[in-house]
Amino acid sequence: MYALIDVNSMYCSCEEAFRPDLRGRPVVVLSNNDGALVAVNRAAKALGVRRGEPYFRCRRLLEQHNVAVFSSNYTLYASFSARFATVVESLAPRTFVYSIDELFADASHMEGVMTPQAFGQLLRAEVLRQTTLTCGVGVAPTKTLALYSDQVFCDFF
Structure with missing residues (x-):
């Protein structure tokens, strides 16, 4: 995931x-x-x-x-990007930078622990709490589907 x-x-x-x-x-x-x-x-x-x-x-x-x-x-955007990545990495240790404002995270460690929706909500809440940045999260079995689901369902969780 x-x-x-x-x-x-x-x-x-x-x-x-x-x-x-x-x-x-x-x-x-x-x-x-x-x-x-x-x-x-x-x-x-x-x-x-x-x-x-x-x-x-x-x-x-x-x-x-x-x-x-x-x-x-x-310089400001790079600083926030690093803070954003640190927050995500604290919840999903295996991350992959996609761009200055996007990261993929391996969410397989959360399977059986919480639903994909709950994990997405947790990521959004922690990024907001620790950086003041709002974000969309797409969770799916592949990176391609996760990217697509974020673009289609970005307001859901």
Whole structure:
């Protein structure tokens, strides 16, 4: 059994961790040269902005809706990624890095101990408690299915 743990809007969530006043507000993070949106949280997506969109095209909309706009801070994101990995590794010692905001975890040690749903809920709760980051978790017999289940059922557990 494998779990895929994916941090929600990682770059935006890291910025929000230091600015609790931003919780629930639209937040976007720009690329290295501030040319394009590389991260967009749910509140910003609801306004119609999308990741990859050139900043100059949506700047007026972002200003009209008081969207918090940040330049990329890769040192911060790497630090949070390491903390995120440490939390997951404390619950599933065999992990595999998929990206800065995603990890696969071998969940076979939990079979017979708790249901896949309970393990997913435990992972989400511990990541949130120890890092303030929210995440989606997909649990399935293979890594491919875990990745797919996280993408399809990311709001379930």
